[in-house]
Amino acid sequence: MSVRGVLLDVDDTLVDTRGAFRHAWSQLTERFLPHVGDVEEVVRAWRADDGGFYSAYTQGRLDYLEQRRHRVEALHARFGAPPLGEAGFTEWNALFEDGFRAGWRAFDDALEAVAQLRAARVSVGVVTNAATPYQRLKLDAVGLADLPVLVGVDLFGFGKPDPRVFAEGARRLGLEPGEAAYVGDELHADALGASRAGLTGVWLDRPGWRGRPVRPEEVDGAREEGVRRIESLRELSGALGLG
Ligand SMILES: [Mg+2]
Incomplete structure (x- = not known):
């Protein structure tokens, strides 16, 4: 047929979307992961989402902001940065959205x-x-x-x-x-x-x-x-x- x-x-x-992530993470890395020299390494880890949080969202097991929060906290842990916590996540998320959207x-x-x-x-x-x-x-x-x-x-x-x-x-x-x-x-x-x-x-x-x-x-x-x-x-x- x-x-x-x-x-x-x-x-x-x-x-x-990878380019938009890079746009967002170039600012976020400077602010939250200044000890990580290579933004590409962060973008790779973000995209790989080894914890499967985005996938859990697409299966209806986490809501959108929950998956994003788990995902960034896992990434911070991986790169040895302190947890964002509630207030930190709110700030991080606003910066992420701005940078991500500007990169579309x-x-x-x-x-x-x-x-x-x-x-x-x-x-x-x-x-x-x-x-x-x-x-x-x-x-x-x-x-x-x-x-x-x-x-x-x-x-x-x-x-x-x-x-x-x-x-x-x-x-x-x-x-x-x-x-x-x-x-x-x-x-x-x-x-x-x-x-x-x-x-x-x-x-x-x-x-x-x-x-x-x-x-x-x-x-x-x-x-x-x-x-x-x-x-x-x-x-x-x-x-x-x-x-
Ligand atoms: Mg796709």
Whole structure:
């Protein structure tokens, strides 16, 4: 069956979220972790989220601010900084939000890919593991105001890779799962999750961009489950056979 709709992830797929984290952490490191010389090391640890706090949020086990607080306290502990505590977290969080939002940018290939899909008469929309209003703000800020946020983690109280999330995205495009593709930068939460929900799963594996290491056998296994791998959104239409 040919693909009639494409659902997209936001963070590190359409929006350079790593760059926005770097923007936020360059100020936060100076203020809270001045003994750490390398901001990149902090950004890496933040993205890796070894405690799995963001994932707990997407499973409905922590609320948004709780996960963020656990995540930053774990990071402070890892770098030998004192805990922020209640008041410290409030200050930290305000600085984080300011720096993060000021760093929001779309990837060069994002606007182009969305335009190309529309030109091929493919319907498009976003399915995301962050809250709908927050992602709306983010997409508006980066020039993707006309891209609908179809499913956010707030809709069901849980997120990807639950198959119901992908099925709902397809349904909101008026399609069956088998008529839709999903593209995202996370192999398991995005591409494999979508594939197991009956969509065409596309893994956007931007060179040097993985937030967590992925083993070659995981990549092979995903391919066997039908996941298609691309390195840029410029390859998306071609990978879906849309010309
Ligand atoms: Mg992502």
